[in-house]
Amino acid sequence: MENNVILETEGLCKYWGGLKALDDLSLAFHDNQLHGIVGPNGAGKSTLLNMLCGHYKPTSGKILHRGESISSIKPYEFARRGIGRSFQKTNIYSNSTCLENCSVAVQRLMGGSFNFFRSRYSQKMLDEIATQALEKVGLGQRRDHIASQISYGEQRQLEIAMVLATSPEVLLLDEPMAGMGHEESQLIIDLLSRLKKEYCIVLVEHDMDAIFELSDQLTVMVDGQHLVTGSVDEVRDDPRVKEAYLGQGDEVY
Amino acid sequence: MLLNKRAERLFVWIFFPLALLMPMFLEQNEYYVNKLTTIMILSIFVMSLDYLVGKCGLITLGHAMFYGLGGYIFVMIAPEYEAVNFWIYTFYICAISATVAFVIGFLVLRTNGIYMIMITLAFAQMTFYYFSDSIDFGGTDGVFVYVKPETSIFGLSLFDLDNPTHFYYLCLFSLFNTLLFFKVLIRSRFGRLVDAIHENPGRTVALGYNIFIYRLVSYVVASALGAYAGYLFTLQYGFVNPSMLSWTTSGTALVMSILGGMGSIYGAILGTLVYEGLHYSLEHLTEHWLLFMGGLIILMVMVFKKGIAGFLEDLLEKRDGK
Numbered sequence: 001m002e003n004n005v006i007l008e009t010e011g012l013c014k015y016w017g018g019l020k021a022l023d024d025l026s027l028a029f030h031d032n033q034l035h036g037i038v039g040p041n042g043a044g045k046s047t048l049l050n051m052l053c054g055h056y057k058p059t060s061g062k063i064l065h066r067g068e069s070i071s072s073i074k075p076y077e078f079a080r081r082g083i084g085r086s087f088q089k090t091n092i093y094s095n096s097t098c099l100e101n102c103s104v105a106v107q108r109l110m111g112g113s114f115n116f117f118r119s120r121y122s123q124k125m126l127d128e129i130a131t132q133a134l135e136k137v138g139l140g141q142r143r144d145h146i147a148s149q150i151s152y153g154e155q156r157q158l159e160i161a162m163v164l165a166t167s168p169e170v171l172l173l174d175e176p177m178a179g180m181g182h183e184e185s186q187l188i189i190d191l192l193s194r195l196k197k198e199y200c201i202v203l204v205e206h207d208m209d210a211i212f213e214l215s216d217q218l219t220v221m222v223d224g225q226h227l228v229t230g231s232v233d234e235v236r237d238d239p240r241v242k243e244a245y246l247g248q249g250d251e252v253y
Numbered sequence: 254m255l256l257n258k259r260a261e262r263l264f265v266w267i268f269f270p271l272a273l274l275m276p277m278f279l280e281q282n283e284y285y286v287n288k289l290t291t292i293m294i295l296s297i298f299v300m301s302l303d304y305l306v307g308k309c310g311l312i313t314l315g316h317a318m319f320y321g322l323g324g325y326i327f328v329m330i331a332p333e334y335e336a337v338n339f340w341i342y343t344f345y346i347c348a349i350s351a352t353v354a355f356v357i358g359f360l361v362l363r364t365n366g367i368y369m370i371m372i373t374l375a376f377a378q379m380t381f382y383y384f385s386d387s388i389d390f391g392g393t394d395g396v397f398v399y400v401k402p403e404t405s406i407f408g409l410s411l412f413d414l415d416n417p418t419h420f421y422y423l424c425l426f427s428l429f430n431t432l433l434f435f436k437v438l439i440r441s442r443f444g445r446l447v448d449a450i451h452e453n454p455g456r457t458v459a460l461g462y463n464i465f466i467y468r469l470v471s472y473v474v475a476s477a478l479g480a481y482a483g484y485l486f487t488l489q490y491g492f493v494n495p496s497m498l499s500w501t502t503s504g505t506a507l508v509m510s511i512l513g514g515m516g517s518i519y520g521a522i523l524g525t526l527v528y529e530g531l532h533y534s535l536e537h538l539t540e541h542w543l544l545f546m547g548g549l550i551i552l553m554v555m556v557f558k559k560g561i562a563g564f565l566e567d568l569l570e571k572r573d574g575k
């Protein structure tokens with residue numbers, strides 16, 4: 001089955017001074033697929049996601065969304081094009097309830113954000129969509145809890161719920177399972193295997209079991225360089241990958 | 254519920270009825286009526302600043318610029334010896350100052366934190382020196398307002414601005430409406446974005462919002478209200494002068510807002526009341542009132558970490574807990 005290319009990078013580079021955090025990366029991300037990205041610490045994975053969502057501007061190279069170059073659009077326009085992201089470091093409205101966190105996300109689609117007088121609590125539909133997003137990630141019972149008072153794993157789930165609440169087409173997930181217990185991770189794995197049927201997902205993750213289980217395409221990066229891209233089996237058997245990982249002292253299996 | 258904190262409800266239910274009855278007790282004493290009127294006006298000004306600083310997280314040291322502009326715009330556009338209509342000029346002054354705020358906000362809101370403090374201060378100082386040096390506007394003496402506006406709506410004149418009690422009620426009414434307006438605004442959908450941007454701007458961008466526009470709208474609204482307060486002040490005293498524009502006016506308002514409890518909105522009234530109350534009582538006790546005042550303010554800010562409003566909220570919550 002051939003899936004449409006949604007997001008593409010062409011010779012993407014990001015330099016921090018002399019440091020090449022990302023060097024000449026050309027990748028294509030497809031609809032209804034999960035594209036895993038792995039690599040040792042400092043490989044440039046977060047840098048890549050940060051550019052795909054407009055948070056950083058590339059030093060050179062292009063980002064294409066459905067064939068159209070979007071390297072020069074404003075950061076907030078990425079989300080409006082359906083490119084949603086979760087952050088490696090939990091990034092939520094921690095003084096608000098879980099529902100309110102998702103409501104901010106939903107409201108952009110519902111409109112009325114310049115309405116001074118209409119109560120923010122007045123629309124049932126907005127509440128419902130926000131609640132659905134919470135339920136999707138298994139946070140239904142935490143709806144009215146303050147975000148800072150739920151567990152760390154749950155905050156990671158909330159992070160994903162917020163992205164889902166924006167009704168995106170592309171999900172850029174930066175280590176969504178970092179710091180989660182086994183059960184919580186399993187919940188996210190189940191969630192992602194369902195979601196990847198509907199979305200184009202780019203997943204950065206250190207948990208190898210999870211990434212092998214979920215990925216349709218897998219890219220390995222080392223020191224800002226692209227190493228290999230292919231199916232899980234192809235990548236797993238690639239001698240360069242073994243070398244890169246073993247050379248770094250990291251374990252693959 | 255519009256007033257969602259117990260302390261807030263309690264305050265509103267005590268303050269406004271009392272303020273409504275006050276002129277009856279003070280009937281003989283115009284001095285106190287005038288004093289209270291000024292407190293109402295200042296409260297509006299401080300409240301608009303509190304919204305910007307406490308609610309939107311936009312720290313400005315130039316808010317007095319709009320306070321002063323409220324007065325200067327009036328003397329600029331109103332004919333000198335002819336009574337204009339109060340309501341129409343309220344509209345003009347708010348509209349003109351909103352336009353000024355739009356242009357300045359466009360520049361100021363591109364910066365952040367300390368830079369924003371500096372650039373707002375710079376704009377305010379520029380206006381201050383412009384009016385201080387201007388011969389047309391009386392330099393440091395300012396300009397007198399010889400004729401106060403009339404207040405008729407559809408030919409019906411309800412009250413007289415020359416009557417201190419009437420003017421007092423106008424200011425009280427304005428203050429109440431300002432409070433109501435901000436409370437409704439904060440609860441609104443726009444308010445949801447204000448909260449979100451204040452708490453986590455980066456996240457709000459990632460959710461697809463152009464946060465600059467929301468900040469600009471807030472800045473324009475708060476500035477127009479600040480100008481309205483300045484307009485009232487000018488009408489009360491019958492003159493406008495550059496001290497209204499000075500950075501100490503901004504600074505004092507900031508202190509009042511912090512004292513009252515930043516971002517609480519109703520705390521602006523508390524802060525202004527306490528500050529002006531202290532000012533008045535100390536002034537009568539000692540020549541060195543500024544020194545004592547400074548010390549007391551520092552002490553209060555240290556004791557009430559979240560301002561007087563925060564202190565009251567904690568107090569009521571604790572009592573409920575038992």
Ligand SMILES: Nc1ncnc2c1ncn2[C@@H]1O[C@H](COP(=O)(O)OP(=O)(O)OP(=O)(O)O)[C@@H](O)[C@H]1O
Binds near residue numbers: 021042045
């Ligand atoms: N804002 C920044 N300024 C300077 N250097 C940066 C910045 N962000 C990242 N880097 C550098 O770029 C390189 C790639 O970082 P990046 O965060 O993309 O790695 P990563 O693959 O996500 O690593 P990890 O697995 O630890 O999350 C690192 O050497 C990092 O120090």
Ligand SMILES: [Mg+2]
Binds near residue numbers: 045046047088174
């Ligand atoms: Mg990273």
